[in-house]
Amino acid sequence: MTLKEVQDILEAEVLVGRDQLQKPVRTAFAADLMSDVLAFAKPDSLLLTGLTNPQVVRTADILDITAIILVRGKKPSEETVKLAEELKIPILSTRYILFETSGRLHAKGITGCIEKVGGEM
């Protein structure tokens, strides 16, 4: 599916990266702890999180994350938006809670970038 379809499913607002909505996505990872994202997320996935500081964008950049989805209606700080624009990483904001966001995407075919931990390297 494309980022545009993700936007529609989540009734999300696109805060950064309107020009990148045709990007394809198949997998996602969800966490508020960036060290866990660094430990387990895979490239070309969505990052679902409630954290809004610039470190989310840095983490996404380091891992080649396709787009950041902020859940629970969170809005990023100005610095976060600026960095995302600079690094060309889309940010979408949805009012759904993390559980609903994950469930709605999973029901439409987006899967976890890993299923469970242990021996995934």
Added chain:
Amino acid sequence: MRESPKFEKSFDVEGGSFQNAGNVSGQIKNILKDLGVSTDIVRRVAIICYESEINIVSYAKKGTITLAVTDNAVKIETKDEGPGIPDIDLAMKEGYSTATAAVREMGFGAGMGLANMKKYSDHLIITSEVGVGTCVKMMVMNFPKLLHPDLPVVTL
């Protein structure tokens, strides 16, 4: 056997500068991409740099991250002027942390940093002196990580 690096550069990292944390790692990632290092290796080095950078920003007064690229490996060496680590084995334990609230607000400080650095590098050596600072040498071999996700940590 030691080979002379085909690329080497040191970067300064300022302690407490949370807003800029990740800047150096981003630069290192771009350098490696430009050098034509494979995507998987670039990502692993970027992750260990980023965790290292977060550690320096979180705990030290200042530090440096040095990148050296050879034909066979990418080496990262970090040195900081920080509090030092009294018990390295304990610090390596997943979940052990001495992080402040500011660090946790960034989405770090859950005791995963050193564990992640170990997970993504092929070799990792930590030396530390309490009250002086910490040095971490990491190497990512320039071929896919093979059968040993749990390489031993060498403590000097």
